[in-house]
Amino acid sequence: MSNSVNILLMVLAVNGFVLAVVFAALYRMNKAVDRFDH
């Protein structure tokens, strides 16, 4: 049981971190071109 909880926590931590980095990068990239895009 405790192993399953550990796996779940690891899944949340790793995926949360990776997706946060990806969406932060995406936000920055789109913000950088917003002023050129009409």
Added chain:
Amino acid sequence: MHLIPQSWSHLHILVSVFPSVGLIFVLGFYITALHTKNEIVKRTCLVFFGILGALAIPTYFSGDRSMALLSQDPKISQQVMNVHYGWGLAAVVILLITGGYALFELWRSRAAGYLSEQALKVTLGLACATLVLMIVADELGWEINHRELERVVPAGLASTATPQAWSHVHMILNHFPTVGFVMALAFYIVALVADNDALKRSSLVVFVICSIVIVPTYVTGAAAMWALTVPPIPEISKAVINAHRDMALWTLFGVGFTGVAAWIELWRYRYAGRFSNASLYLVLLFAIITLAIMAETGHRGGQINHPEIRVPTDVLPTDPTAGISQSIELLINNVIWFVPWQTVHFFGFTLLFATVLAVVLRVLGFWKSVPFSAVHRLLPLGVLAVVMNVFTGMLMMLADTYRYVVNDYTFAPKIAFIPIGATAVLYFSLSDRLWKLKAGEDAPALAKAVAVLVLVCWAGVIACGRLLPYL
């Protein structure tokens, strides 16, 4: 690093790949220049044809001296060397003619004030002929030393042995991201000095292409490791292979970082209409660091099965269990590490396929009311998803390379689909005709064909990946 060769054989191995694989990349730049009628890129290519032509001299002399040394080795066939010498000589002569002709045209154009269209076409023809001869000479050259490619595994061990075709493919493939990277960097430096946007753009594209090709290169390398170690070959050390594999992992990340940084700048250029100097120099920094790592990776790869390039001061690794790749293998085999990265891999596929589908459907005419530039904004999501999946895919592969690479029938097609799909996506980033496609307009037929190819490839990647545990 080991950038200075200490034997004729070493020099020959290093220098001879540039007039062959390097020529492919210069030809790529040259054909682009002819197509876009860009004078500076044409002239730069003519200079590079001249440089490659000059390399014919060290290629010939280092090959000639290597032959003299290798003739004393009873394991090397004199006949195979003679056949390579004949084709190599023909290739070197026509390479010299190509380089000389390109430089002559440059010199002539200074007085005439323009480049002759006919001379440019003759240079193209000569370069193509050189390339054909170089390919034949290279293939025959590899046969001199790489006898392991002809190994026949005893019947009792055949079921566990990995086909040597993997080693052969890896030996050919690894020169493309490496030599291509050197050529891209050389053109890129010229582009920065000359401040030429077309040349900057072309060089950035080649960095991206190298980062695509590095994926199958790494995977075929993993398969080649099994082909060379199970059953073992007496002259080949697993420890030396592992040392090469560790540097290859760093190279994979270095080329990946450079390629992604280059792609982001190409994407941004579409909107800004000019390059950002800070981004361009960041790409340059990544490329220089990566080149240093790549040089060491290549040298370690050469040490696996080229005893003739070893020198007494070389200290070869002896522990087959040492290295970062082995540590990652142990770690990722633990379910607590494997499952989280596998989940990231699945998120990556959903993001990638959603992006691909949106772009492809617009190109195919499903959402004509949307201009192409609107779906172009989505492309970074797909590229970041590819980065996620290459990283997590490599981690998962390291958990059991033998099962994935050798034993699963759908792994090879999956890896083959990735570069085809990624290169086709690159077309969406670069196509001027698509970029100008307004709401209500139909995409050109070529773009529609590429769209179908992209969809088939990425659907194939996902389907093959899902079938891995079952086939």
